Amino acid sequence: MNLMVYTLYGFAVTFMVIWSVMWIFHVLALIAGRWKLHRKLSQVPTYETPLPGVSIIKPLMGVDPNLHSNLETFFQLDYPVYELLFCIEDEQDPVLVLVHKLVEKYPAVEAKLFIGGRGVGVNPKINNMQPAYEASRHELILISDSGIRMREDTLLDMVNYMTERVGLVHQMPFTCDREGFAAAYEKIYFGTVQSRMYLVADLLRINCHTGMSALIKKALLEEVGGLKTFGAYLAEDFFYAKSLMDRNWRITVCSQPAMQNSGHCEVYSFQARLKRWAKLRVAMLPTTIVLEPLSECLILGACASWAANLLLDWDTLVFYLAHVLLWFTFDWTLLCVVQNGPLPFNFLEFVIGWLLCETTRPYLFVQAVLDPLIQWRSRVYRLKWGGLAEEVKAKVKY
Known part of the structure; x- marks a missing residue:
């Protein structure tokens, strides 16, 4: 008793x-x-002080209603030296036409297109980005998802946080203002649950990195074999951040949140994302x-x-x-x-x-927890403890 x-x-x-x-x-x-977000830039873009060049890698698949305007913001960045590297897995993807139009509209912006990817692991995003990563010319790599919308000064804001002991600067996930209840639902989640976790983790220097918009020193990735080293994981963002922290490099959040602006916004699809992220967290931790x-x-x-x-x-x-x-x-x-x-x-x-x-x-x-399989677009994966993944030959239900 x-x-x-x-x-x-x-x-x-x-x-x-x-x-x-x-x-x-x-x-x-x-x-x-209050202390970290939406701060004024400490370094204005006068370009008198040399800024490091940035290679922006954009993995793309398919077209949504907001994709054109989202991608166009990357051609309008107020930053002296950067290149845009677009990665498309399928040469029949209609996004090719959209990218070609933007490249023609902004001839002054250095942009390249990589089609087909390279199979270096189970992670389709890594496979899609690998040729662009190998061809990148600058010392900083920005990996940016297709649904991200940038302000003109966002890249400068991120670079300002890339100090001597910082190896990775990322944006805290948030959303643009969009119409409809599903958009409000997403904004509430990212502005409360996700923001609380992200801000506390950044303050306590805990790895809480999501890779939708992340600026990384390329030399630090090369020390461990490059981006392909993380192709065995679906949550590659967590593991390359972990690799940096294990080598005593800091990761930090910049002052501007990552403005997700997908043209497809539904409660069901967002809840599917939440379940996928939960499966990854359970497998990793x-x-x-x-x-x-x-x-x-x-x-x-x-x-x-x-x-x-x-x-x-x-x-x-x-x-x-x-x-x-x-x-x-x-x-x-x-x-x-x-x-x-x-x-x-x-x-x-x-x-x-x-x-x-x-x-x-x-x-x-x-x-x-009850269903460990992860569906990612047309592929299905099984997660193992520690975050490793394997692709399974399962029929995807629609």
Whole structure:
């Protein structure tokens, strides 16, 4: 009997410690967001001080309604020396026509096209980028996904953070303002859950890198065999960041968030992305199976409410409602900090989107754990512990 009582109290103390740590993370995220994001450039583009050249690698597949305007922003960057390297796996891909039109429209911008890729691993993105990586001429490599939209000064902002001890500068994922509830749902997720994790990880120097927009010193990749070294992983971004940190190089977030601007925006497709990312996290860091659910507002609130009642005899329902309300308030505040301007939806839409986000994530996580296969476009992969992946010959369901 005593053992059972001690066990219950042990769980209660553990839940309260995790609950307290999460509130520290909330506060740290707000402080880091105010301090780090949307800062004015410390170095204006006068070009009197030589800036390093940048090779921008853009892996492309297919065309969406916003792709033309997204890619055009890369031809309009206010930066002295850079090249655009477009990577297309299939020579029949209609995106070829779009790229050719932009290259003709901006003849002053150095741009090259690489078709076919090279099979250096199971990761299709690495395979697609490999020829462009080998042909890149500059000391800095910017890997940028097709859905990213850039401001004229974004590249300069990223380069400004590439100091002597920094090996990788990345942008915190966020979204452009788009119409519709699905777009609001995405913005709420990236401006709350993802931003909190990213800002705290950057502050504590923890690897939380996602590779949608990342500036890397090419020489550091070459030290470990180049980009192809990470072709065995689907989460190549996490592992090349880990490689840098293992060699005592810093990674850091720049002041401008990565503005995702995909023309296809649906709740179902975004939830499929969330499940895919959860599968990758579980494979790379198995402790995620236990720790991630306890970082969720509703689950952690329930555990902490029970613990507070057991340890302090506090009312469970009152504690839980206060917890949810305070969490909601912190998330609203953080989203406003990340947005740095008026939100494209009203407060009621935020309430609905936030509730959907918080109530569905535990369910999506369970689905991810129960089904370890990852579907990536037309391919299906099986993940192994440690993050290694193998392609499986499975029929993709549509």
